[in-house]
Amino acid sequence: MSDQGLSAPGTAQRRSVIDTLEIDVRLLGMLMAFAAVAVVFTIWTGGTFVGPRNVFNIAVQTVPVAIMACGMVFVIVARHIDLSVGSMLAMCSAIMAMSQTTWLPSVFGTEYGNPAVLGVTVVIGLAFGTLMGAVTGWLVGYQRIPSFIVTLGGLFVWRNVNWFTTNGQSVSLTDPNLLMFGGTEGVLGATASWVLGLIAAAIAVWAIFASRRNKQSHGFIVKPVWAEAVMAGLIVGAILFFVGWLSRYPIPEAKLKRLFEAKGVVMPEGYTAMHGLPISVLILIAVGVVMTVVARKTTFGRYIFAMGGNPDAAELSGINTRALTVKIFALMGFLCALAALVAQARLQSHGNDIGMLEELRVIAAAVIGGTALAGGVGTIYGAILGALIMQSLQSGMAMVGVDTPFQNIVVGLVLIIAVWVDIIYRKRLGLSK
Amino acid sequence: MIDRSKPPVDAVDRTKPLVEMRDISISFGGIKAVDHVSIDLYPGEVVGLLGHNGAGKSTLIKCLSGAYRKDAGQILINGQEVEINNPRDARDQNIETIYQTLALADNLDAASNLFLGREIKKRGIVDDAKMEAEARKIMGRLNPNFRKFSVPVSALSGGQRQSVAIARAVYFNAKILIMDEPTAALGPHETQMVAELIQELKAQGLGIFLIEHDIHNVMKLCDRASVMKNGQLVGTVNVKDVTDDDILGMIILGKKPAHLAA
Numbered sequence: 200m201s202d203q204g205l206s207a208p209g210t211a212q213r214r215s216v217i218d219t220l221e222i223d224v225r226l227l228g229m230l231m232a233f234a235a236v237a238v239v240f241t242i243w244t245g246g247t248f249v250g251p252r253n254v255f256n257i258a259v260q261t262v263p264v265a266i267m268a269c270g271m272v273f274v275i276v277a278r279h280i281d282l283s284v285g286s287m288l289a290m291c292s293a294i295m296a297m298s299q300t301t302w303l304p305s306v307f308g309t310e311y312g313n314p315a316v317l318g319v320t321v322v323i324g325l326a327f328g329t330l331m332g333a334v335t336g337w338l339v340g341y342q343r344i345p346s347f348i349v350t351l352g353g354l355f356v357w358r359n360v361n362w363f364t365t366n367g368q369s370v371s372l373t374d375p376n377l378l379m380f381g382g383t384e385g386v387l388g389a390t391a392s393w394v395l396g397l398i399a400a401a402i403a404v405w406a407i408f409a410s411r412r413n414k415q416s417h418g419f420i421v422k423p424v425w426a427e428a429v430m431a432g433l434i435v436g437a438i439l440f441f442v443g444w445l446s447r448y449p450i451p452e453a454k455l456k457r458l459f460e461a462k463g464v465v466m467p468e469g470y471t472a473m474h475g476l477p478i479s480v481l482i483l484i485a486v487g488v489v490m491t492v493v494a495r496k497t498t499f500g501r502y503i504f505a506m507g508g509n510p511d512a513a514e515l516s517g518i519n520t521r522a523l524t525v526k527i528f529a530l531m532g533f534l535c536a537l538a539a540l541v542a543q544a545r546l547q548s549h550g551n552d553i554g555m556l557e558e559l560r561v562i563a564a565a566v567i568g569g570t571a572l573a574g575g576v577g578t579i580y581g582a583i584l585g586a587l588i589m590q591s592l593q594s595g596m597a598m599v600g601v602d603t604p605f606q607n608i609v610v611g612l613v614l615i616i617a618v619w620v621d622i623i624y625r626k627r628l629g630l631s632k
Numbered sequence: 633m634i635d636r637s638k639p640p641v642d643a644v645d646r647t648k649p650l651v652e653m654r655d656i657s658i659s660f661g662g663i664k665a666v667d668h669v670s671i672d673l674y675p676g677e678v679v680g681l682l683g684h685n686g687a688g689k690s691t692l693i694k695c696l697s698g699a700y701r702k703d704a705g706q707i708l709i710n711g712q713e714v715e716i717n718n719p720r721d722a723r724d725q726n727i728e729t730i731y732q733t734l735a736l737a738d739n740l741d742a743a744s745n746l747f748l749g750r751e752i753k754k755r756g757i758v759d760d761a762k763m764e765a766e767a768r769k770i771m772g773r774l775n776p777n778f779r780k781f782s783v784p785v786s787a788l789s790g791g792q793r794q795s796v797a798i799a800r801a802v803y804f805n806a807k808i809l810i811m812d813e814p815t816a817a818l819g820p821h822e823t824q825m826v827a828e829l830i831q832e833l834k835a836q837g838l839g840i841f842l843i844e845h846d847i848h849n850v851m852k853l854c855d856r857a858s859v860m861k862n863g864q865l866v867g868t869v870n871v872k873d874v875t876d877d878d879i880l881g882m883i884i885l886g887k888k889p890a891h892l893a894a
Contacts, residue, residue, distance in 0.1 A: 417765040496757040501740075505748055508737035508784075515699060515735045516749035517720040575739035 219426045225569045225621070229584045232617075236588060240595030248595055251448035255474055257587070257594050258445070259382030259545065262479045263288070263538040264557060265586035268564040269490045270534035272582045273500075273527050275565055276507040278574030279339060279346035281528065283353030284535050284561050287331050288554035290357040291539035295324035296370040296549035299377065312374045325536045331357065332532020333525055340524030354558065362551055370549040381544030385478040389446035392475030396442030400435040407431050448474040479541045483583070486534065490579045503527060507574035563610070564589055567617040589613070648711065650675050650839040651808055656695055656705035665691040667863040668705075673808065673839040678830060680854035680871070681843045682883055688863040689843050690812060696841070697729040697810050698722035709808070723749075728806035730797045730814055738786035742778075743767035745785055746800045770799045774829065790817035798829065809833060809840045815849065827853060847876050861886040 240248040247253060267284050274281045299320040300311055309316055335353055339346045379385030407427055414421050450472045459466040494500035506513040506520050514520050543549050566572065567588060568581030589610055596606045651673040658666045666688045673679050681689040694700040696707065698719040706713055709725050716722050736745045743764040751758045764781055771778045775795035785793055794817060801809055815823040830840060830853055844850050850857055851871060859866040859882040867888040878889040
């Protein structure tokens, strides 16, 4: 900082540090809220809350809502809403449950648990989810029916087509290949997790400095090197801490014995293994990274934000906003199918009420994460963080014995307060009228 | 950026019309917003479109910019009949429009707005740094005081927003420029800037349709003026041959001045 001598001491100094680091203040606020939740429950539970086991559980429980929240960011940014995501999740889950247990085995004459059947099932599920979303998008984009109405209708329709798909029965799912997607049954172990964590950290550092080089090549002023280094350090630290923490959560001995028996070997005395990263969390991270790149670095993402900022301007700039609407909802449907895969694997069954009321959690996660219902504003990382904050709150309250009704009251209040604080913050900054 | 390698002004054939709109009609729910109107535009010429609010001038021009679809009539560009069904078609004909409402996405920065719909890409991804560099170049020419490249355009003043909108039209080598009250939201200094820009673009052989309420601006900037009333064309006059009052008369009375009507 060359202007150090000029800036007033105290607040100005502090503000300039945040400015120099170019940290989004809103992100900072969410991280602080998240930290506050973590600290309060850690003290309240005497440390159990931040134990590797609970961190693992919170991460795994957050995944389905967080995956869908990523898609919801695009929907809401484009000035739409999707109330049918919970029902679409149930519908995709029903299709996948039936095709892997009944339909495909009877067509191919294979047994339940055949990996090829699961592969085809996943493709069918994802395709069906995308199709459902595309139909919604067509009704909204080309037929100009308000998305609130189309998806409110979809909420009823898909929830009950789901019921007919399985004849109202729950479907038990035991295929170990499927259960891998659910969390505890599909983990990488400590070594692989560390390797992946180090690779991710290296990519993050490379990305930061590649972006810096690109800016410099056009002669723009860039952050001082120390600021880039601090940001890189924070990100690398967060990645490695997360990986390291989950790699300290041991797999129970009884389960290890069972796994060894399944292979027909006797478990060596004193053998231990750690959970490490769950596959479902990796799926979420992949979705988060891809969606962030799409939002910031592709024309598709740029057009979504333009359409949210000013639909007429987008149209007059030659953007085909109708086709864009179809794509946005199709992507939402695809992510619902992905969330359905994770959810049914975690629950090890498909039940009629799977994904019930999830639409509200998904919207809440996006909104807590800073997505503006008026459109044009929102971030993927914010939505994931929003989902994480909600899940942490709920998990923490459950741990200290708060009743379920009261848990929901708190989550509802947090939603309102999050938006309230955001409005106050924007008013202070003069960002809104 | 304006292509400096373009043929010199004299090489532009100013005798053949750039745009001919023939017998254009468009109705909304039984109301004839534009009723069999024909206007044309030559290279290096500024044609003012005048009339009361609701006279149909904006509607007429939106048929050219692709925002509306005409019900009947022909549009010829360089003597060739073209179909303009949406803004993309208009862009393909090198028609650029600066709208009265500015048509900017408030939540995006200047460079994103400038390149909206025509982003510069590198290996399939949007190259923001390159776009910002290009935006800085053109804005440096149009509005040297412009500095706010990294904030959403909602944080800009009316004049700054207008220069973003103009930069967008100018950057992509427009041959036909439509300006819908470009100075309505501007202060005197910025209005002067726009006037100079219009002169410069004109000298480069662009054809400009200027929708304008201010008669002084019309007299100053335009070569010809077409006046509309109640969806119909009152007439087109050479600005040199008429006075302010003549044009005012056409707008209010819907009649050509006596010395030209004969």
